[in-house]
Amino acid sequence: MFDYHVHTSYSADCNIKMSEMIDSAVEKGFSEIAITDHIDFDYPDSEIEFMLDFEGYHRALEKHQETYKDKIRIVKGLEVGIQHHIIEECKDMVMDYSYDFVICSLHGAEGKDLHNGDFFKDRETKDAYIAYYTYMYDCLKAFKAYNVVGHLNLIDRYKKYMTDNVRYIQYSDLVETILKNIIYDGKGIEINTSSFRYNMDVLTPTIEMLKLYKELSGEIITIGSDAHTPDYIGYQFDYIYALLNQMGFKYIAAYKNMKPEFIRL
Numbered sequence: 001m002f003d004y005h006v007h008t009s010y011s012a013d014c015n016i017k018m019s020e021m022i023d024s025a026v027e028k029g030f031s032e033i034a035i036t037d038h039i040d041f042d043y044p045d046s047e048i049e050f051m052l053d054f055e056g057y058h059r060a061l062e063k064h065q066e067t068y069k070d071k072i073r074i075v076k077g078l079e080v081g082i083q084h085h086i087i088e089e090c091k092d093m094v095m096d097y098s099y100d101f102v103i104c105s106l107h108g109a110e111g112k113d114l115h116n117g118d119f120f121k122d123r124e125t126k127d128a129y130i131a132y133y134t135y136m137y138d139c140l141k142a143f144k145a146y147n148v149v150g151h152l153n154l155i156d157r158y159k160k161y162m163t164d165n166v167r168y169i170q171y172s173d174l175v176e177t178i179l180k181n182i183i184y185d186g187k188g189i190e191i192n193t194s195s196f197r198y199n200m201d202v203l204t205p206t207i208e209m210l211k212l213y214k215e216l217s218g219e220i221i222t223i224g225s226d227a228h229t230p231d232y233i234g235y236q237f238d239y240i241y242a243l244l245n246q247m248g249f250k251y252i253a254a255y256k257n258m259k260p261e262f263i264r265l
């Protein structure tokens, strides 16, 4: 099995040592994990800083690759938080070091944080959805230095800030445009099983989005737990494997030097 979204103490929101996360993956029988620590340059919430010690991070990744080479393959990854006004900086940060795998994530939009609710203030929920996906589309048109888009429907995690119900049909055309763009660029999406950890009422991405991705001939999918603690590595992966099989997907993707390899499910 492959867990392609794992954090360690190099992320500002995680204090578990890299070796502890890897040990847990080895114990659970994983053959590969992608360590994908956060770089969120100019994070919209000024109370938190999501910077990364790139140099130390790469030294640690290489050291652990060597130490664990007979037990597990460690994929050198990065989760880059993109925003439209820092696209160039994001490109540079990805290019400065060599990665196997880069997740492109939106943790805010229009300079406002999703997590602290700023993004939802003084607007109708439907407008928030349209603005979130429009902003994502604008970013993805300009940013290509990645492999998969992380937790595509992160906005669904923040129902607590929403004042009314929105139906998928009200923004599905935007999601379709985004997925077409991702596929056209030769990129993919991830299934992020933190939706279970957060008790969300939908998957990330939702089943509807996965169905649409299949219809549009999308093939590149990675599965990641987004674990910030060892116990969540590989969380609910059996369920996702079964679901993908049932939906007719035949492969998941693994990465080396930013190039996908297809692993039969």
Ligand SMILES: [Zn+2]
Binding pocket: 079, 105, 107, 150, 151
């Ligand atoms: Zn994220």
Ligand SMILES: [Zn+2]
Binding pocket: 005, 007, 079, 226
């Ligand atoms: Zn993450």
